[in-house]
Amino acid sequence: MSTDYIATRNACKLCMPLGATLVFKGMEQTMPFLHGSQGCSTYIRRYMISHFREPVDIASSNFTEESAVFGGGDNVKLGLKNIIEQYKPKAIGIATTCLSETMGDDIVGHLREFKRDMPVDGPHLIHVSTPSYAASHAEGFTAAVKAVVEQLVDSGISQFYGGRVNIFPNMISPADLRYVKEIADGFTLPAVILPDYSETLDGPSWGEYALIPPGGTPLEDIPWMGQACASISFGRITNSRPEYTAAYSLQQRCGVESIYLGMPVGLRETDRLYEALAALSGRTGSPEQLKDRGRLVDAFVDGHKYVSGKRALIYGEEDLVVALASLYSEAGLIPVVCASGGESGHLRAEIEKVLMRPQPDLVVAQGADFADIDEIADTARPDIIIGNSKGYKLARRLGKPLIRLGFPVHDRMGAQRIMHCGYRGALELYDRIVNALMDAKQENSDIGYSYL
Amino acid sequence: MSIERSQEIKDKMLAAYPTRTARKRQKQYLINEPAVEPKQEIQANVRTLPGIISQRGCTYAGCKGVVLGPTRDILNLVHGPIGCGYYAWLTRRNQTRPESDKDANYVPYCFSTDMQDQNIIFGGEKKLKLAIEEAIEIFGPKAIGVFSTCPIGLIGDDVHAASREMSEKTGVNVFGFSCEGYKGVSQSAGHHIANNQLFKHVIGKGTKCCVKGSGKFKVALLGEYNIGGDAFVLEELFEKCGIDLVATFSGNSTYDQFASAHLADLTVVMCHRSINYVADMIEKKYGVPWIKVNFIGAEASAKALRKIAEYFGDEELKARVEKVIVEEMAHVKEELALIKPKVQGKIVMLFVGGSRAHHYQELFREMGMKVVAAGYEFAHRDDYEGRRVIPDIKVDADSRNIEELDVHPDPKEYRPRKTPAEIEALAAKGVKLKDYEGMMPEMDEGTLVIDDINHFETEMIIEKYKPDIFCAGIKEKYVIQKMGMPLKQLHNYDYGGPYASFVGAVNFYRDIERMLNTRVWKHIRAPWHKTEPLAATYINELAEV
């Protein structure tokens, strides 16, 4: 691939504040607040709306020329004041942007001052530093989770808090979040999931417009997370840099054991999760759920001929790419290209850990954009493309099926209901792959069998 | 109190019985002579004679009511007609304190299959399984305990099979108790059954996740049922001393605590009668030793703490314990100084429970009061004479039908906490593992020891001894008080308490002082009667004579 490109063409990543915003959307009665220009919040809103098809309110400190010169303090305070007045949130998650960061605006200072004249029962103010130029939205997400934990968890609490477990689920869909909760319930292991936008970003139709949609990680639970018996952190890439994770920070501050897992996508990675939960709870989990495992294996068997040896091109957030590589490799496909805009430096190493067998011709492209992926694709000749909607052009050009998942999916319905996690998620993804391949086969055959 | 006088009362009493009854009763009734060799032998844990009006309850009461009742997050489903579930519904002061509003607490609920005649005729297993399903759908508990009541045993519902089936189907830990009321001769059988099933189905399933226990000194407290908040004050006391309470059986407890009891490094046993089986089995399977303690009474509590500290042999812990004792004792002494003069020398009788009749003597002794008669409602010989007699307790028809689990060291989890040498050393320091001396050695010469006392005998001895206060339960409460004499309930503490540990001791001193000195007893006679001679004689007057 031509690394000599200076410009990023059709980026395969988004900016840090988006990740942070998503986290804050996943907290009970919490208003995300971007410290920067109006555009940041507007763009991110429309991007998230087009994916989740839900209202996504994100406040902004609406930088003006003056604030850029004299600092954003007044805007932050005015902004917070207005938000509190209008939305009465229980918490406000403030994420910085390239603008405020570059100005070196002292957000902590602003907040300190604001708190001084804020009533004591005012909302929690959480801040996270997310300069867009530092990394991608994935890192923004991780940073925000850590910030929440560091700023809200009370390390002073010593009362034993009945065998709870913290789950840091990484960027997964609302449907995934619901399912992960269900799995934990299967072990009757009370789980605090942070963030949890399963309701806030996939809610029912309303009678009254909710200022802030109901749902989200209960704020009253978060201070206690330091008393949990363990923290489970999803995402091999995220966890390959533990010092950035909330789990790590909790271990350091409160001595909560941290359990680092891959995203529970596919059979093996999900098995790891079940094992962890079983070990923690001393229970075996719901037999009903375990049946799904059997069904998954059964599906793998039924479908293996259609997928074996099929070449897959996978792109998206690094954690997701690793997870998908694991699933499709165990299902008998060959991940030939694994690409991501992220630049952890661990992508290849982690992928090789999850592959069923070593794969010399595997192309791992990190820090890649879609122009790069395009070029790689020409030589890699994939049979199927797996990732978010942004790969459509590529798929179209190659005339290969595109399996839409991850974020964003804004050219199809139901992005928020796509399941990636657990045995059921694996089943869903597997079926979609197999059917896509069958479709293609059917379409491209001149006979047009109706029986495959 | 002279042995002669006691003997005379005993004879008088036995004379009143039909011969067969007398023959049986006399073995359960002795005049204490701790010094004599060979040691006296009392008959205990034998059938109650029909019609005699005993204090005793049934096996179910011991199993569901006592041992399992206080646990908040096991859903206790009573399989039988409605009554049994109803009477054990919130009637045994089991206070509990969930960690948060979200945590399960089924204590305020009563779950029953409410068997109807057609269920009795055609069998109730189907209804039981359906009830379990409904319970899981509505409440989603971690575990469900199913309790058989009398008719279930007869119609032959297999609660264990049904439970197993539902466990496999739902993943919820469902286990049954064959605690039909007629099994055994008293609550005691129910305790044993509860112990067995908990050990088979719960203990050992837990993980470190389920329990507090980051600290060095992990202890499981057995036989503490949190009447009136005893468990709460003990939790605080342990906290103060830096001892981690991983599990309590079963005051203020959870399923997870039970499940993880084997993770403790020491088991301490309070109510020996109701739970010593679990202590033994945990030791056999996991190598966790147990010691008998008593936190009823200030001195006793100090003694118990020192025993624990000695067991761990950690100087820092010992120091901390001593410090706590000094602090607590200061307050206790103050209080005692005020109260003792007002109660000293008063006469007490206690007939209650399987350990309480023994434990509470400590408190009365501290107050300078005199115990002239005591006995248990459902204890065994070892609770009277000490565990040394266990080998020669003969198994009869009623004890044989309760399973003795055959327990072996767990291949993975067995970890002896102490070497034989260390155990020796501890014994030398007065910390005897799995040892209990029983009640009789600690009672004065000439005092009465009566097992399973009945109403008739109660009236007799009261008439003869004129005690100042009588300790028993709700059924006796108003009987005694009609006589113009206070009765202290030691099952439910008359809704007072807590009485455990140092704070508890002070509460107890005050309550007893109140009961003895309250003026209400003086008003029984109307003034216009005072002058005339009376047919009735009054306890108080006689006491004053």
Added chain:
Amino acid sequence: MLLRHTTSKVKEREALTINPAKTCQPVGAMYAALGFHNCLPHSHGSQGCCSYHRSMLTRHYKEPVMASTSSFTEGSAVFGGQANLLAAIENIFTLYKPDVIAVHTTCLSETIGDDIPQIVSKAADEGKIPAEKYVVHANTPSYIGSHVTGYASMVKAFVKAFAIRTGVTSNLINIIAGWVEPADMREIKRLGSLMKADVLVIPDTSETMDRPITGQFEMYGEGGVTIEELRESGDSRVTLSLGHYASLPAAQILDSRCKVPLIELDVPIGLAATDRFISALREVSGLPVPKSIEQERGRLVDILTDNEQYFYNKRVALYGDPDNIIPMCEFLVDIGMKPVYAVTGTPGRYFEQRMAAILKDIPEARFRQGAQADMFLLHQWIKENPVDLLVGNSWGKYIARDENIPLIRYGFPIIDRTGHTYFPSVGYMGAMRLVEKLLNAILDKQDAECPEEKFELVY
């Protein structure tokens, strides 16, 4: 929240009863037996039953409750309880010397199939039953009906055992009182005497279960219906049966066997039921209603008119025994309240027929009887649409606290308060007491919760 697992989402249940609004037969039989003179109730079953029933009754009546048991063990469960009952009869007559032993069975002895009459006659043959001493029995299997059924069966058993007709009809009026408090039985007798009617209340716990302290314990003491009185009841001119569930069976026996005509009435709780009771007395005795009773009635109605504003349209939920709920609901409707929910665990269609009639003008009212008509269901209804008042036994306090609804303690058992056994709820005086309780509950809540500016001295 104490009942934190209770949600408004109602799932119909078939097998599981949660927080029952009833208990089992024997406890009722035991209470009924305590209303007869020199009688020792005996529970033919495991020790636990007796122990539980004594405890429950003691907690409610705050009185000694003496009763014995056959102390079944596994052996007896297998070979039957005959030996136990024989031994019991011997021990009881030797030690406790009652005139009558009132044996009631339990689910255990019923399932075994012990034949009580056969065992009793065996006891007689073996001379275990002294002269002029009796053993009465009632079959009270716990898996049929409820504690109310047990009460009815035991009263019936006594009437059946002793009432005889000589042919000479006396002036006596039998009143089968139903399961009411000692104070209520006293009140019924008082009303009878005010009416100058010669009434026999069966059973009569007014003294046995509410005894003055004398400094001496008496195993039986005064009070309770004597065997002689029971015999005479067969010649009475009429029987007033108060309460369909608890009283009718005994009344029917008197009717069918001794040809004493019966008049079926409700327990005289509240205005209308008391009116019917007094009218009935008036008719059967042919005597005028005395001024004193007129005055009591007048006072009651006066209180009602003085305070109607506080009652009107208040939503009330009730649970407990049908004989108590039916007249109570009628009373609540009479004073303008809305009894919107009512459950009783005691099975029987009669409850539904009566309630339907009483509540015909309150379309939103919901009531149920039977196994799953329990307090869990009631609480779910309340969660779905709250009420202003809760009326029932002590177990309601958990709902009351969670939902912040005042609880009026009424019915059986009340084990966390006192007074219910001393002060009547029946008759006009009783109704006044009920009104006072309702009123205070409503106003206390208002005073406790209203904003300061709304807090007023005068109501």
Added chain:
Amino acid sequence: MSEKMTILESRRQQIGMAGGSGAAVACERKSTAGSISQRACVFCGSRVVLYPIADALHVVHGPVGCAAYTWDIRGAVSSGPQLHRMSFSTDLREKDVIFGGAEKLYRALVKLIDVYKPAAAFVYSTCIVGLIGDDVDAVCRKVSAEKGIRVLPVHSEGFKGTKKDGYSAACEALGQLIGTGNTTGIAPVSINILGDFNLAGETWMIRKYYAEIGVPVVATMTGDGRIEDICRAHGAALNVVQCAGSMTKLAEMMRQKYGIPFIRVSYFGIEDMSDSLYKVAEHFKSPDIMNKARTLVRREVTTVMPQLKEFRKDLEGKKAAIYVGGAFKTFSLVRALRLLGMQTVLAGSQTGNRSDYEQLRNLCDPGTVIIDDANALELSGFVRDLGVDLFIGGVKERPIAYKLGVAFCDHNHERKEPLAGYLGMINFAREVHASAMSPVWNFVGRNSHEHRLYSHT
């Protein structure tokens, strides 16, 4: 207004009412911090305007976000090159922010121009460029000199004003192109189309109409735009300006610089569409053109009206709320809705100016709420309180409408259906009808009393 809806003090003047007196709607303000405005930023304004120029290279100078969020998200189609649908970013990183990004920008441009051979390049400055002080102009001049194509800086730092300032920045960039091309061969009767972005091919339709009435088009700005055409746009005789908000500035500039007059038109709705053709005809004072226009209009209207009547049957009397980017579009929509028998109860825009709102007040029925730069809360509040049946807006308004169970018609740059012209009117009517008449509204929260899952008796 329901008490549940709190309106910030500072926002009150920006909400007015049609008919009667009452103060003018305040506007052209900066969005209040913390009020969740539907507006975007300066960059967004510039990007929107220039995006459709298909043969130009659009490079976003800044961190990756701004480019990522504007990658191929609009329906502005091109009859030829597709270069505008690519997203190019200098993807600035920590070190660039510290040491400056000019160098990276330079190398990026050079490489991209070599590969994609664009007719010109636009370089958009984003927020931080304004702070780290890269001399973007210098870089552009340098590359321009080296590569021999126009490389135009677009000063669109997000925080330097509102979306409108973004429009002007774009206009300035266009201004630099205009006048540099060769105007020979341009007919005396000729126009430029300003302010149509060829969403779903609308520009093509309009071009076709003008062709039919004998008016050739020189340049379309910027729908299906080409650099070369734009460069010679000053040769046209008249500028026909739609979307006044974004393009009036350019038209004004061309009038001053080249004496080209301009007229404001709108292509939405039958009246406005016809009106635009007539205006052009009038301008050229050519009876021939006017006749052709009349024939065209007659033909189109007679084909369209019957179909519209069908829709109208169902839509008669329904209430609509309009909240779109430009006020001028709002006018057309109000009229278009009237044609469908629908009443507009709320009309607002992100960027309208004083005169726009005055005009709006007069145009709308008395009582209609007029609102400037509304936020989600206000919009939802009004939708609820005014009993709106249909909401017309952009992607950010859609979920508000849907959540509240209100029909929605997408009328922003992301739509894929042509709504302009006569055919557009049919499409518009069809979309409105399809949404407003859907049965699903029976099941949503606000109407749920009609379709309960459980009937509580």
